[in-house]
Amino acid sequence: SVLPHLVRAYDEPFADSSMLPTYYVSKLARAHVTVVLSGDGGDEIFAGYRHYQREHFINYIPGFICYMSSRAAQLMPDGMRGKGRLSNLHQDLGLRYVQGTMVFPPDSRPAMFTPEYFAYIYDHDPFARQAGQFAAISHLDVVTQMQYIDICNYLVDDILVKVDRASMFNSLETRAPLLDHLLAEYVCSLQPSLRMRHGTLKYLLKKVAADIVPPDILARKKQGFAVPIERWFRGSLADYAHDTLLSLQAQQRGIFNPRFVSNLLKAHTSTRLVNHSAAIWTLLCLELWFQVYMDGRDEAIVRDYPYAPQVAL
Numbered sequence: 243s244v245l246p247h248l249v250r251a252y253d254e255p256f257a258d259s260s261m262l263p264t265y266y267v268s269k270l271a272r273a274h275v276t277v278v279l280s281g282d283g284g285d286e287i288f289a290g291y292r293h294y295q296r297e298h299f300i301n302y303i304p305g306f307i308c309y310m311s312s313r314a315a316q317l318m319p320d321g322m323r324g325k326g327r328l329s330n331l332h333q334d335l336g337l338r339y340v341q342g343t344m345v346f347p348p349d350s351r352p353a354m355f356t357p358e359y360f361a362y363i364y365d366h367d368p369f370a371r372q373a374g375q376f377a378a379i380s381h382l383d384v385v386t387q388m389q390y391i392d393i394c395n396y397l398v399d400d401i402l403v404k405v406d407r408a409s410m411f412n413s414l415e416t417r418a419p420l421l422d423h424l425l426a427e428y429v430c431s432l433q434p435s436l437r438m439r440h441g442t443l444k445y446l447l448k449k450v451a452a453d454i455v456p457p458d459i460l461a462r463k464k465q466g467f468a469v470p471i472e473r474w475f476r477g478s479l480a481d482y483a484h485d486t487l488l489s490l491q492a493q494q495r496g497i498f499n500p501r502f503v504s505n506l507l508k509a510h511t512s513t514r515l516v517n518h519s520a521a522i523w524t525l526l527c528l529e530l531w532f533q534v535y536m537d538g539r540d541e542a543i544v545r546d547y548p549y550a551p552q553v554a555l
Contacts, residue, residue: 244262244265245262245526245527245530246530246533246534248261248262248265248407248408248411249527249530249531249534250534250535251407251408251411252403252407253407254531255527255528255531256403256404256407256527256531257345257523257524257527257528258400258404259468259469259471259520259523260404260466260467260468260469261404261407261408262469263467263468263469264404264405264408264409264467265408265411265412268405268408268409268411268412268414268416269412271412271414272412272413272414275414276413276414276415277414277415277416277417278409278414278415278416278417279416279417279418279419280405280416280417280418281418281420282397282401282402282405282416282418282420282421283397283401283418283420283421283426284420284444284447285392285444286389286392286393286396286397287389287393287420287421287425287426287429287430288420288429288437288443288444288446288447289385289389289434289437289438289443289444289445290443290444290447290464291388291392291443292443292464293339293342293388294385294388294389294438294443295438295441295443297335297338297339297384297385297388298384298385298438298441299441300338301335301384311328312328312329312330312333314328315328315329316329319515319516320347320350320509320516322515322516322517323517329341330342335376335384335387335388336372336373336376336377336380337373339372339376339388339391340369340372340373340376341369343369344369345520345521345524346521350502351364352364353499353501353502354498354499354502355497355498355499356496356497356498356499358496359496359497359498372391372395375390375391375394375395376391379391383434385434385437385438386434389430389437402418429446432446443464448460471519471520471522471523472517472519474519475507475510475511475518475519475522475523476510476511476514480507480511483507483522483526484507486526486529486530487503487507487522487525487526487529488500488503488504488507491533491537492529492532495532498525503525506518506521506522506525507522510522
């Protein structure tokens with residue numbers, strides 16, 4: 243019930259599902275305080291993401307093993323966990339990273355869009371800018387390259403946007419002390435092995451915090467801020483997603499091929515071998531954004547979702 247309101251609050255198409263828990267934790271915090279500190283930037287500055295570990299080790303895998311793994315991945319069904327990573331294993335770092343961030347595989351585009359819409363965009367590469375960024379820093383080590391790309395893209399276009407909109411929606415101010423420019427510049431000037439050493443993420447930060455943070459917290463497995471959309475779209479939200487994405491209104495936009503969307507929904511609910519929840523969530527957020535900003539359905543959305551939070555829009 244809160245999703246249409248969040249879509250409106252974010253103002254632009256935005257499909258990071260952690261916007262939901264970020265909204266609720268901001269709401270809870272606002273009941274007690276007006277300003278909070280966040281840890282945003284810590285993963286990017288101090289090397290805290292698991293894909294830094296993964297790419298660091300992939301760098302040492304012999305090329306023929308990467309090639310054979312990518313060939314074997316072609317036998318896996320679309321949406322199966324791990325297929326995307328294995329398929330791109332033989333690519334260079336830039337292509338692996340870029341294709342790993344894609345919600346929809348590149349070869350799905352002709353079937354995904356209607357022929358009329360695809361004719362407008364078939365020659366457009368939405369990831370060309372990131373590929374160019376990688377080319378400019380190819381002389382750096384693997385982890386530093388990914389940190390740089392994440393800072394330039396994921397941090398500023400996703401993480402900071404997500405927290406800013408969700409917190410301000412609840413009249414809560416957030417501050418990110420780990421993004422102090424002097425601290426960020428200093429840490430980025432250090433040897434990469436101080437940020438991640440022998441596969442240990444945030445090595446330097448953990449050393450600094452060793453006398454402050456309990457050992458069981460420092461050694462705890464990294465935990466994301468996700469919600470179980472995979473399970474939701476197989477259960478309680480399956481009908482909602484179907485009715486929204488395959489409504490006459492959505493089909494008349496002439497953008498997405500209804501058969502592609504229908505097959506995506508069916509594949510997700512029919513077997514647990516595949517997981518299309520990120521794709522479904524992305525399409526859902528975009529369609530709701532269309533309804534609010536293209537169709538002007540603000541009042542209708544408030545009326546259709548009576549259990550949404552009582553906030554002034």
